[in-house]
Amino acid sequence: MTDRESEDGAEEESQPELCDWCGAVVSDSTEWYSVVPDSSAVHSSDPVLDGKRMVVGCSREHLAELVEQYKRRPFVAGELFAGKIARVLEQHPEGLSEEDLVRETGLTAAQIEVGAMWQNLEFLRWRKEFGDDSEPSE
Numbered sequence: 001m002t003d004r005e006s007e008d009g010a011e012e013e014s015q016p017e018l019c020d021w022c023g024a025v026v027s028d029s030t031e032w033y034s035v036v037p038d039s040s041a042v043h044s045s046d047p048v049l050d051g052k053r054m055v056v057g058c059s060r061e062h063l064a065e066l067v068e069q070y071k072r073r074p075f076v077a078g079e080l081f082a083g084k085i086a087r088v089l090e091q092h093p094e095g096l097s098e099e100d101l102v103r104e105t106g107l108t109a110a111q112i113e114v115g116a117m118w119q120n121l122e123f124l125r126w127r128k129e130f131g132d133d134s135e136p137s138e
């Protein structure tokens with residue numbers, strides 16, 4: 001450890017960048033960035049960035065591994081739609097009419113249906129996998 005640069009303690013919590021492949025801390029701006037298609041990535045506010053994920057590698061090699069990995073990951077439209085729907089619903093806890101949902105998500109009614117279907121399937125799969133027997137109380 002040679003980091004003895006005067007600023008110990010009092011710095012605000014800056015998140016160290018981690019290599020998405022090996023988890024190594026990338027601290028000396030030697031990181032490599034790329035943007036990969038990922039249907040599970042929904043930006044918190046900007047729909048233009050939906051379906052894209054920024055990945056960080058500690059080296060060019062690890063970045064290449066990450067990009068390869070995401071290339072093999074299926075890009076599922078329903079997953080992306082579900083993410084867009086979830087984002088809008090979070091902003092409107094009081095609920096929305098389908099018309100409003102269409103307008104706010106920028107999706108078509110058919111796409112919203114696909115998203116909802118994906119969500120249901122995912123929920124069933126999740127319950128199967130993590131087998132929580134306690135019924136959610138309505």
Ligand SMILES: [Zn+2]
Nearest residue numbers: 019022058062
């Ligand atoms: Zn790495």
